[in-house]
Amino acid sequence: MTVVTGKSALWAPDRRAATVGLLMLVTLSAFESMGVTTALPTLVHDLHGEELYSWPFTMFLAAQVVGNVVGGRLCDRRGPTPALTVGPAMFAVGLLVAGVAQGMTQLLVGRALQGFGGGVEMVGLYVLVAQVYPERHRPVVFGAFATAWVVPSLVGPTVAGLLAQYLSWRWIFLGLAPLVLVGWGLVLIVLRRLPAFEPPATEPHRRGLTAAAVAAAIGLAVLSWAGDHPSGAGLGAALLGAAALVPGVLVLLPRGTLRARIGLPSAVLARGLMSAAFMGSEAFLPLVLQQVHGFSPAWAGVPLTTAALGWAVGSWLQPRYPELSPARFVRWGFLAIAAGVGLVTLVAPAWGPPWVAAPAWILAGFGMGLGTSSVSVLVLNLSPAAERGFNSAALQMSDLFGQSILIGLGGVLVAALGPTAGWTPLNALLVALALLGGLVVSRRSDQRS
Template structure:
C-alpha cells in the first residue's frame, strides 16, 4: 500500500495548485512540438507540389534540425546566466512566428524561413523546459514531470499524421501549421504566472566561461545538416561529405559537450552519452521499420506506420510507470538499454521475406518501453548531477548528443542500404543494422554501469 500511496502522491504533486498551470503548459507545448514534428511528413508532398519546391523536398526537415541545434545551445547558455524565464518568453514566440510564416508562405524559400524560426523556437523551449522542471519541481517529483512530457507525445503519435492528412485533404496543408498557433498562445499564457514567480535568477555561482559557444553551435548545425543531407542522398559523394562533416563536428563537440562525454567518463559525461546512444540506436532502426514492411512484406503505408504508434505507446506507458516509482536512475537506464537491445535484435525476424511481419508491433512496443524506462531517468540524473549554474549547458548537451547520434546512426543505415541492398528490398542491409544497433545498446548498458 505504501508504494501505491507514494506513486499517487507523486502524480498528484504535478497538479498541486501552485504547479497545475505549469504542468499544463509544459505538456501542451511539448504536445504541439510533437504534433508539428509528426505531421510534417504527411503534408509535405502536397506542400512542395503547391509551392513548386520538389527540389527542396528534404530541406524543411534539415533547416529545422540545424536551427534546433543553434536554439538548443543558446538557450542553455541563457538559462545558466539568467534562469529559464528569458528562453521561455522568447522560445514559444519564435515557434509561433514560425508557424504563421510557414502557414502563410507563398514560396518554398518563405516556408523554409518559417521552419528555421520553428527550429530555433523549439530548440530554445526544450532546454528551458528542462531547466524549469529543475526549478519548479523538487527532485523526487522530477521523474513524474518527465513522465508527463513523454505522455505528451502519445496523442500526436496516434492522431498527428491522420489529422494532418485530413486537414490537407479537406482544408489546406496550411491548417497543419496555422491550426497550432492559437494553442501555442494558450501555452504562453499558462506559463506567465510561473515566469513572474521565478523572475530573472542569475546563478549564485557564475557559470563556467565557455568562449566560442555560438560558433561551435553553428559548426554543429552545419555538420549535422550535411550528414542529414548525405543520409537522404546516399552516394559516394555523400559519403565523402559525411566524413568531412564529422571533421567539422569534432572541434564543435569539444565545446558543446561536457569533457569526457565521448570517452564515457563515469558520472555526468556517460549519462549524457547514454542519451545519445539510446536515441541513436532507436531512431536508426525505427527509420527502416516502415521501409521493410512496405518493400519486403507489401504493407500499405498506413499499416507500415502502425509499429511506430506501438512504440510511442510503449514509451509513454513505461515513462509514466517509472515516474510513479522511486528507482535508482542508473539501474533504470541500464534496464532500458537491455530491453531496447532485445527489441532491436528481435527486429531481424521481420526483415526476410519469410519473416514474421506482425512481430513488428510487439517488438517496437517493447523498444518504446525500453526508451520510456531509460530516457526520463537520463534527464533526472543529468539534473541531479548538474550544479544550478550548469543545468542549461548540460540540458543542451543532452539534446545535441541526441540529435547528433540519431543523425549519424540513421546515416549509417543509409550507407548500408546503399552498399548492401536497395530501397526496394533492404533485407541485406537491415539485418546487420539491427544487430549492430542491438550491440551498441548492450554497450550502453555496460558503460552506464561505470558510475
C-alpha cells in the same frame, strides 16, 4: 514502496499553471513534428520543391542545435525566463511563416524559426522543471513529458492527413500557432512568480559554444544532403560533414562524454546511445515493411504507433518505484531496446514474419519510456544550478547527434545494399550500442564525478 502520485507532483495548487503550460508546449511540438512528417509529400508538391524534400527536416534540426546552445547560455546566465520568453514566441512565428509560405524558401525560413525557437524552448522547460518541481517529483514530470507525445503519435498523422487532403496542409502550422500562444501565456504566468534569478558567483569557463553550434549545424545539414545522394559526391560530402560535426560535438557536450566518464558525462552519452539505437532502426522499419513485405503505407506505420503505447507504459512505470535509482531504469531501458531491435530484425528478409514488428517495437518503445525520462532526471540531479542550462542543452544535442549520425549511416547502407542487406547490419550495430549502454554506460551514470 512510497509512490509519488501524479496528482501530488503535478497538480498542487502552486504548480497547476506550470504543469498545463509545460505539457501544452510539449504536446503541440509533438503534433507539429508528427503533422509535418505526414503532410510533407503534399506540401513539397504544392510548393514545387520535390528536389528539396528532406530540407524541411534538415533546416529544423540544424537550427535546433543553435537554439539549444543559445537556450543553455541564456538559462545559465539569466535563468529560464529569457529562454521561455523568446523560444515559444519564435516557434509560433515560425509556424505562421511556414503556414503562409508561397515557396520552398519561405517554408524553410519558417522551419528554421521553429527549430531555433523549439531548441531554446526545450532547454528552458528543463531548467524550469528544476526550479518548480522538487527532485523527488521530477520523475513524474518527465514521465508526463513522454506521455504528452502519445496522443500526437496516435492521432497526429491521421489528423494531419485529413487536413492535407480535405482542407490544406497550411492548417497544420496555422492551427497550432494560437494554441502555442496559450501554453506560452501560462508559462509566462509561472515565470513571473519565480524568485529573482541570482547569477552564479563564478561562471564555468566555456569558449566557442556559438561557433561550435554553427559548425555542428552545418555538419548535420551536409550529412543530411549526403544521405540523399549515395554517390562519390555524397561520400565526400559525408566526410566533410563529419569533419565539421565532430569538433562541434566535443565542445557542446560535457567533457568526457565520449569516454563515458563517470557521472554526468555518462548520463548525457546514454541519451545519445539510446536515441541512436531506437531511432536509427525505426527510421527504416516502414521502408522494409513496404518494400520487402508489400505493406501499404498505413499498415507499415502501425508498429510505430504501437511503440508509442509501449513508451507511455515505460514512462508511467518509472516514477512508481522511487526507491530504485534512475540509472537502474536506464539500464533496463537499454536492454529492452536491444531486445526490441534484435527481434525486429527478423522482419528484414522476405521470409521473415512481418507480424513480429509490432510486438518487437512495443518492447523497444517500452525501453525508451523507461530510459529517456530517467536520463533526464539523472542529468538534472547531477547538474549544479549554474550549469543546468548547458547540461540540458547537451542532453538534447546528444539525442539529436546520436539519431542523426546513425540514421545517416543507415541511409548509406540501405541505399547501397537494399532494405534487407542494409538494415540487417545496421540493426546489429544498434543492438551492440544498446548493450554497451546497458552494461557499461548506465552503470557509470549514477555517480558524481
